[in-house]
Amino acid sequence: MKKIFIFLRKEFIQIFRNKAMMPIIFGIPILQLLILSNAATYEIRNIRFNFIDFDNSSFSRELISKFTSSDYFILNEVSYSIRESEESFKRNEARLIIYIPKDFEKNYRKDGKSEIQFIINAEDGSAAGVVNNYAGNILRQFNSDILVKSTVIPENTALINVYFSNWFNPELNYKTYMVPGILVLLVTIIGSFLSGMNVVREKEIGTIEQLNVTPVSKYHFIIGKLLPFWIIGMFELAFGLVLSIIVFKIPMLGSPLLIFMLASVYLVVILGMGLFISTLANTQQQAMFIAWFIMILFILLGGVFTPTESMPDWAQFIAFFNPVAQFIKAMRMIMLKGSGLKDILPVFYFFAIYGMIMMSLAVWRYRKSE
Amino acid sequence: MKRFLSFVKKEFLHIIRDYRTLLILFGMPVAQILIFGFAITNEIRDVKIAILDLAKDDVTLELSNKILSSGYFVSYENLKSTNDIEPAFQKGIIKEVIVFEPGFGRNLEKEKRANLQLIADASDPNLANMMIGYTTSIVENYQAGLSEDKVLPARIIPEIKMLYNPNLKSVYMFVPGLMSVILLLVSALMTSISITREKEIGTMEVLLVSPLNPFQIIVGKVIPYLLLSLINTAVVLLLSKFVFKVPINGSLVLLACISILFLITALSLGILISTLSNNQQTAMMISLAALMLPTIILSGYIFPIDNMPLLLRILSNIIPSKWFIIIAKGIMLKGVNFSYIWFETCILILMTLIFLLISIKKFKIRLE
Numbered sequence: 001m002k003k004i005f006i007f008l009r010k011e012f013i014q015i016f017r018n019k020a021m022m023p024i025i026f027g028i029p030i031l032q033l034l035i036l037s038n039a040a041t042y043e044i045r046n047i048r049f050n051f052i053d054f055d056n057s058s059f060s061r062e063l064i065s066k067f068t069s070s071d072y073f074i075l076n077e078v079s080y081s082i083r084e085s086e087e088s089f090k091r092n093e094a095r096l097i098i099y100i101p102k103d104f105e106k107n108y109r110k111d112g113k114s115e116i117q118f119i120i121n122a123e124d125g126s127a128a129g130v131v132n133n134y135a136g137n138i139l140r141q142f143n144s145d146i147l148v149k150s151t152v153i154p155e156n157t158a159l160i161n162v163y164f165s166n167w168f169n170p171e172l173n174y175k176t177y178m179v180p181g182i183l184v185l186l187v188t189i190i191g192s193f194l195s196g197m198n199v200v201r202e203k204e205i206g207t208i209e210q211l212n213v214t215p216v217s218k219y220h221f222i223i224g225k226l227l228p229f230w231i232i233g234m235f236e237l238a239f240g241l242v243l244s245i246i247v248f249k250i251p252m253l254g255s256p257l258l259i260f261m262l263a264s265v266y267l268v269v270i271l272g273m274g275l276f277i278s279t280l281a282n283t284q285q286q287a288m289f290i291a292w293f294i295m296i297l298f299i300l301l302g303g304v305f306t307p308t309e310s311m312p313d314w315a316q317f318i319a320f321f322n323p324v325a326q327f328i329k330a331m332r333m334i335m336l337k338g339s340g341l342k343d344i345l346p347v348f349y350f351f352a353i354y355g356m357i358m359m360s361l362a363v364w365r366y367r368k369s370e
Numbered sequence: 371m372k373r374f375l376s377f378v379k380k381e382f383l384h385i386i387r388d389y390r391t392l393l394i395l396f397g398m399p400v401a402q403i404l405i406f407g408f409a410i411t412n413e414i415r416d417v418k419i420a421i422l423d424l425a426k427d428d429v430t431l432e433l434s435n436k437i438l439s440s441g442y443f444v445s446y447e448n449l450k451s452t453n454d455i456e457p458a459f460q461k462g463i464i465k466e467v468i469v470f471e472p473g474f475g476r477n478l479e480k481e482k483r484a485n486l487q488l489i490a491d492a493s494d495p496n497l498a499n500m501m502i503g504y505t506t507s508i509v510e511n512y513q514a515g516l517s518e519d520k521v522l523p524a525r526i527i528p529e530i531k532m533l534y535n536p537n538l539k540s541v542y543m544f545v546p547g548l549m550s551v552i553l554l555l556v557s558a559l560m561t562s563i564s565i566t567r568e569k570e571i572g573t574m575e576v577l578l579v580s581p582l583n584p585f586q587i588i589v590g591k592v593i594p595y596l597l598l599s600l601i602n603t604a605v606v607l608l609l610s611k612f613v614f615k616v617p618i619n620g621s622l623v624l625l626a627c628i629s630i631l632f633l634i635t636a637l638s639l640g641i642l643i644s645t646l647s648n649n650q651q652t653a654m655m656i657s658l659a660a661l662m663l664p665t666i667i668l669s670g671y672i673f674p675i676d677n678m679p680l681l682l683r684i685l686s687n688i689i690p691s692k693w694f695i696i697i698a699k700g701i702m703l704k705g706v707n708f709s710y711i712w713f714e715t716c717i718l719i720l721m722t723l724i725f726l727l728i729s730i731k732k733f734k735i736r737l738e
Contacts, residue, residue, distance in 0.1 A: 020652040028660050036667045039682045042496045044674060063526075089533060090706045092696065108526065115527050122532035123703045124543045127674050132530060133503060139528055160478065160513050161485050164502045166492030167459065177494050185663065193658060197651050204571070282390070284650045285563045289394040292559070292658055296402060299662075301409060305672050307497045309417050309465065315409035329462060336493040339460040 007216055007224035015194075015228055025194070025232060029186035033179070033240055037248060040178040040305065044130045048076040049096035050085045055104035063116070066142050067098065072134045082119070089121045095131050096120055168336045179248050180331040181304035183240040187263075188270055188324055189295060191233045195274030196291040198225055199366070200284045222363055226271045233267045234260070253338030262330055262344060265351040269323045272358030279365035298324040323354060377582055377590040384564075385594055395560070399552045399602050400609065407541050407548070407614045414500050418446040419466040420458050429475030429484075436512050437468065442504050455489060465491045466501045534703040545610040546698035547671030550691040552606065553629075554636045554665055555657070557599045561640030562653040564591055570649045584733055592637050599633045619705030625698070628715065632694045635718050638725040639690065645732040665691050693717050 015021065049067065053060050067073045076094040079085040088094040099117035108114035118135050122128035169176045202208040211221065241259070244250045274291065281287035301308070301315060302324040308316060319325045330347045333339035386392060419437075423430050438445050446464050449455060455467050469487040471477070478484040488505055492498035535542045565588075568574040577587055607625070610616040618625065640657065647653040667673060668682065669691035675683060686692050693714045700706040708715075 018649070018652065020647060021655065024652070024655045024660070032663055035682065035685070036663055039667050039678045039686075040673055041677055042673065044677050046676070086533070090700065090704050090710050092700075113527060115529055117529045117531060119531045119533055122535040122538055123699050124674060125535055125538035125540050126543070128532055128535070128538055132532075136528065139526060143526055160509055161483065162488060162506050162509055163485065164488040164490065164506070166490050166495075166498050166502075169492040169495060169498075172492055172495035172498065174495055182663075189658070189662065193655060197654065201651060283388070283567075284654065285567065286388070286390050286394070288559070288563065288650075288654045288658070289391060289398070292555070292662075293394065293398050293402075295658075296662075297405065299666075301405075305666075307414070307494060309497070310413055310415045311409045315405070332493050333460065333462045337460050337462070337491075339462060343460050343462060 003216055004220050004224055007220060008227055011224055011228045015232075025190060026236070029190055029236060030239065030243065033182055033186060033243060034247065037175050037179045037182055037244075040182065041174040042126065042130070043172075043174060044127055044134075045072055046074050047072055047096060047131055047134065048074050048088075048094045049098060050076050050079050050088055050094050051098040051100070052079055052082060052085055053100045054102045055100050057105040059105035059108065060100045063100070063139075063142055064098070066138050067135075070134075070138055073138075086119075094121070095127070096135060098135075175248050176250055176336060177332070178304070179244045179250050180335050181302075181328045183237070183244060184324065184328045184331055185299055185302070185304060186240065187233050187237050187267075188298070188327075190236065191229055191267060191270045192274040192277075192291055192295060193288070194232070195226065195229050195271045196277045196287050197284050198229075199275060199278035200281050200287045204283055218363055218366060222275065222359070222366065225275060226268075229271050229274075230264075230267050233271070234263060237263050250335060252335050254334035254340065258334055258341060258344060259331065262327070262334075262348060262351070265348060265355055266323060266327045268355035269351050269358055272355055272362055273323075275362040276358055276365060279362055298322050301325065302328055304328060323351065326350060373582060374586050374590060377586065378593050381564075381591055381594045385598070395556065395598060396602065396605075399556065399606055402552060403545070403548055403606055403609050404613070407545060407610070413538075413540065414442055414497065414504065416444050417442060417466065417497070417501060418464050419443045419468060419501075420447045420449050420455075420464045421445055422449040422452065422455065422467055422469045424472040425470045425474035425476075427473075427475035429478055430470040433470075433486075433509065433512055434468070437505060437508050440504070440508055442501075459491055465494075465497060466505070468505065541610075541614045542616055542703060543699075544671070545614060545616045546695050546702060547669065547691075549603070549606050549610070549629075549698060550632065550669065550694040551665050551671060553599060553603060553633060554639075554691050554694075555661060556602065557595060557633055557636035558640040558643060558661060559654065559657045560595045560598075561592055561637050562643035562647070562657050563650055564595070565641065565644035566647055566650045566653040569644075585730075588641060588729070588733070592641065595637060595640075596633060599637070600630065603629045603633065616702060618702050620701035620707065624708060625701045628694070628697050628701070628711075628718075631715065631718055631722070632690070635690050635694075635722045635725070638722050638729065641729045642725045642732075645729045664689060668692065670695050687717075690718065690721055693721075 015025075051064055051067075053064065068075050073096075076088060079088075082097065082099060085094075085097045089097075097119040099119060101115065101117070104114050104116065116139075118132065120128045120131050120135075166172060199208070202211060216224070238260070241252075241256065245252055273294070277290045277294075278287050281290060300306075301311070301319050301322055303319065308319045308325060311319065326347050330339075330344055333343060421434055423434065434445075437443055443466070447458065449458060449467065452469070458464055458467065467489040469489065471485045471487070474484045474486070486509060488502055490498040490501050532538060568577060578584070582590070607618075607629075611618060643653055643656050647656060665671070668675070668686045668689050670686070671691065675686050675692065678686065697711045697714050700711050
């Protein structure tokens with residue numbers, strides 16, 4: 001037992017001796033949490049649009065005014081040809097062109113229907129979908145306004161009223177969704193990189209041999225290597241949680257204790273994975289590349305930025321074995337939905353087994369004699 | 371010159387000898403662009419929902435079938451009462467609950483009015499918005515089918531034209547972004563590690579006392595990585611063109627030139643990082659922990675920049691990837707020529723110069 005403590009002390013001294021590491025371990029994650037959480041939003045406001053009005057009637061002007069007076073749209077410029085207007089797309093100045101053809105009002109008065117054109121800059125597919133949605137809503141509103149003015153809805157039309165409610169985040173605040181996810185990412189990145197580089201570093205500098213000849217056993221060695229990062233990880237998570245509650249006002253419906261319980265197992269998985277990578281590689285460069293590859297994979301397939309539900313089946317299958325995805329999901333469930341131990345238990349078991357496998361692999365790969 | 375060439379050769383040997391790193395170097399960008407090109411999407415598909423049918427009549431059955439056959443939703447469970455809704459959400463599997471009021475079909479027939487409630491798990495606001503939008507339009511379609519024989523009221527019909535990406539494929543958006551993220555991270559990481567490695571192992575000293583001047587040492591270190599990254603760029607471009615059918619509407623030569631410029635920017639950033647750090651660990655933590663998330667989030671790769679708070683929009687200007695993504699999307703999707711992207715190009719050149727200038731200032735010819 002005493003051996004472990006001495007070993008632990010050595011590890012802590014080694015981590016904190018490197019002055020450049022302190023701000024990296026503590027400063028950068030916190031700064032990123034504060035900054036990036038504000039950036040991660042799909043919400044689109046202030047959509048700049050151009051319009052081309054060949055009709056130039058009071059009717060077409062009325063339609064345009066619906067757009068200019070909406071919160072979502074800002075007029076970029078009035079132009080007189082589609083080609084000229086598309087220049088704004090190329091210069092990234094507008095996202096939408098509204099084209100109103102000649103005889104727009106005349107056709108409407110004559111046939112009761114008329115056409116206009118929305119030309120949307122769709123290089124960003126999802127944003128284009130949102131723009132289309134907003135523009136469609138305004139047009140629908142305009143349609144029903146002129147309908148009320150002119151005709152009466154036939155009495156016998158059957159109508160289904162659709163009501164909808166957004167639970168767990170009624171204001172559709174992106175931060176509520178993103179902050180727990182980004183926090184998990186930061187803790188994971190720091191934890192896996194630190195542990196991934198640790199043993200290789202000793203190998204590369206040559207100090208591993210000194211450790212190998214000491215009476216420290218394999219298990220003590222692994223525990224001594226992991227525990228400091230485990231403590232750092234838990235501390236960062238706690239600090240990040242406090243920040244998200246105070247600064248971002250993220251609700252905490254479930255029990256914080258449950259989060260820490262889950263995190264304590266989760267960190268074993270991540271650190272164990274890092275250590276395993278560390279024992280596989282010969283140089284820090286290799287270790288870093290492997291860790292980096294796995295992290296990017298975990299992060300982008302983790303459901304932080306894009307929903308895992310819409311991925312193809314094989315990607316969902318990978319996502320299932322992705323501890324980051326599981327932990328982010330569990331964090332969101334506990335914080336935002338107030339899920340209890342009973343809902344979280346499968347994830348808990350999953351981490352426990354996963355962690356055990358990772359640790360066994362790391363212990364198995366680490367040999368005291370080469 | 372001969373000395374310099376043999377130094378470059380030595381660097382090449384260093385890289386090629388370490389076949390594991392080489393494998394990762396080439397394998398990773400390919401694996402990533404394949405995985406993400408196929409897997410990352412903002413569209414919705416097979417979202418698990420629960421149905422609470424308090425009416426259980428022909429109309430609700432038909433309408434639920436309509437919703438479930440759309441391809442967007444699959445039914446995970448049928449709930450029995452409103453009390454089941456919250457626990458169902460808490461299990462974390464279903465994302466939406468559809469509630470039919472009691473006597474739904476009867477109400478629709480007799481009173482011409484029926485109520486349908488949609489409850490979305492809005493902890494993911496984007497998904498919630500999409501789910502409600504999709505369900506509502508399915509219900510509207512169904513309703514339009516009911517009154518097909520009746521005269522449609524007068525209205526204005528929009529014709530929608532999606533420019534540059536008619537099918538709204540996410541890949542179009544992601545490939546240029548992924549390209550820049552991979553190239554920036556790989557190049558910056560590789561150079562920064564290779565230089566700090568010499569410092570850490572102690573061989574830097576040997577290099578410094580050699581007749582090569584520091585400038586030659588740095589250039590010699592960068593050239594092999596530049597070549598490797600060029601191969602990477604070519605592979606990524608070929609994959610995006612032939613596997614994902616992302617069009618290259620503009621000039622390929624221009625795109626190639628800009629990619630090389632961006633590579634140089636990334637490599638000089640790597641040099642800068644290496645002059646700022648004393649050991650590989652610090653260099654890696656800076657290039658990974660500090661570069662990874664900002665490059666993914668602030669570059670416009672996933673999230674549109676023009677909706678970010680002002681401060682972040684200003685901050686995003688210092689991310690090299692942002693400028694590269696604008697240029698790459700311009701050339702690939704919009705087919706623009708140089709006159710549209712000269713400004714972004716100048717910024718990349720300026721960034722490269724600044725990185726190099728600071729590195730030269732900071733580069734120590736002596737060991738401490």
